[in-house]
Each structure stands twice: as structure tokens, then as C-alpha cells.
Amino acid sequence: MQAIILLGAPGAGKGTLAEGLKTSTDYLHVSTGDMLRAAVKAGRPVGLEAKSYMEKGELVPDAVIMKIVTERIEQDPPSVKYMFDGFPRTLDQASMLDDVLASHGGRITHVFMLDVPRDMLVSRLSGRRVCKNCGAVYHVQNIPPRVAGVCDVCQGPLYQRPDDCEATVLNRLEVFKKQTESLIEYYREKGVLVKIDAGRDRELAKADIVARLGS
Ligand code: AP5
Numbered sequence: 001m002q003a004i005i006l007l008g009a010p011g012a013g014k015g016t017l018a019e020g021l022k023t024s025t026d027y028l029h030v031s032t033g034d035m036l037r038a039a040v041k042a043g044r045p046v047g048l049e050a051k052s053y054m055e056k057g058e059l060v061p062d063a064v065i066m067k068i069v070t071e072r073i074e075q076d077p078p079s080v081k082y083m084f085d086g087f088p089r090t091l092d093q094a095s096m097l098d099d100v101l102a103s104h105g106g107r108i109t110h111v112f113m114l115d116v117p118r119d120m121l122v123s124r125l126s127g128r129r130v131c132k133n134c135g136a137v138y139h140v141q142n143i144p145p146r147v148a149g150v151c152d153v154c155q156g157p158l159y160q161r162p163d164d165c166e167a168t169v170l171n172r173l174e175v176f177k178k179q180t181e182s183l184i185e186y187y188r189e190k191g192v193l194v195k196i197d198a199g200r201d202r203e204l205a206k207a208d209i210v211a212r213l214g215s
Pocket of ligand 1: 065087200
């Protein structure tokens, strides 16, 4: 069992890059944000617990996150290669992930730190639109759909994530600084941190990651 991590502030392009990497690599994309949003939509108890934190842009408690990630890992075969997106987000989650992977004979090989200037993060988040049916992600200026408000893939309606409103975006960026940035040093000390300029065109950033995985 191997894992790579896409680490970056809200809007750094973790989900967008993961979508591209899924087709060029054999890593399995696991996004805790997507798992939580699915649980909220389905009205599952874990979703009900997570909803109020997500609406405010706060982190969902570590115990809830570790439960959903551990349940997920238990389902997969030992040969699986994970690409975690938005997880881990605290030092406790990072340490618990190390333990869970080690108990399955696995380890983290690369942590890609997606570096993007702050003003670009805010404009990416405020212009993001997501398909209500299939979850495809667009940006009103950078990556627009062919027809405004309509998904290219399934023709579903596009919506703005509730946590992409300005006040919540600013809080999410603050929460990243306070609770997640310390992971950069944690993984640098372990010798697995790779910094990626993710402020560039997504194809260039993706090619950089693919090259690092191959080397
Ligand atoms: P989550 O869903 O993980 O949100 P996030 O980390 O805030 O990240 P985003 O999904 O907002 O951004 P992204 O980096 O994926 O950017 P994207 O590719 O969409 O988490 C949501 C909430 O769930 C959290 O606030 C928390 O409450 C909870 N949660 C989740 N995991 C948790 C955990 N482990 N612990 C505790 N709580 C947890 O791109 C953004 C926009 O930019 C898009 O419009 C896209 O089209 C555009 N774009 C992307 N790349 C480019 C590019 N290269 N050029 C131009 N535009 C681009």
C-alpha cells in the first residue's frame, strides 16, 4: 500500500490536478472533502456531524475524519496506491495516517505541496462552479464550461459551493495557515516533500508531478 498526498491551501487546485492525474497514473483519488459532501447529501450521521464545521470553513474533528478514512482503507486491497486530496490536514491526522499505512505495510512516497499566491487562491475559489450531478469542476474565467451554467460532461446544472462565499473563503485560508501549514515541515523532515508551482497552467503542474512520480 503506497500513498501520495496533494497538500495545498483551499483553491490550490488539489481536486483539479487529482482529476488529471487519475487518467495518467494508477493512483486512486481519495478526497475527504468529497466524502464529507457525499455524506451530507445522503443525510448520513457523519454528514450531519460534519455539516456545521464545513459551513463555517472550520476543520471537521480528527476522530470523524480518521473514521471515514480508516473505513475506506479497510475496503481496499493491499496493492492499492492512494492519492489523498485534502487529507491529512492536522499533525494528528498525519501521524494517524502514518500508523494506519504502516499497519498495512504501506508508506507515503511523495507529498506534493501545491504553491499558489494568496490572491490567486481567492479568485479561483470565488469563480469556481461545480456540477450538481457529476461533480465536474469549472471556473467562470479560467476553465469555463462551453455553455455558461451547464456541465460539459453531463449537461447538469452548475452551482457555487456554499463554502466558497467570501467570508468562509477567508476563514478557510486562515484555518489552513493555523492548522495545516505545519504539515509542510513535518513532511520535509521525513524527506518526502516536493514543492510544485501550481499557479501555472494545470497541465504544466500535472506534468511536473507525473515526472516526479516517475523519477
Ligand atoms: P475540501 O473539499 O478539501 O476543500 P479545500 O481544501 O478547501 O479545497 P478546495 O476543494 O476548495 O480546493 P482545491 O485545492 O481542490 O481546488 P480546485 O481544484 O477545486 O474541504 C472542504 C471542507 O471539508 C473543509 O473546509 C473542512 O471543513 C472539511 N474537511 C475536508 N477534509 C478535511 C480533513 N482532512 N480534516 C478536517 N476537515 C476536513 O480548484 C479551485 C478553482 O480553481 C476551480 O474553479 C478550478 O477550476 C480552478 N483551477 C484549478 N487549477 C487551476 C489552474 N491551474 N489554473 C487556473 N484555474 C485553476
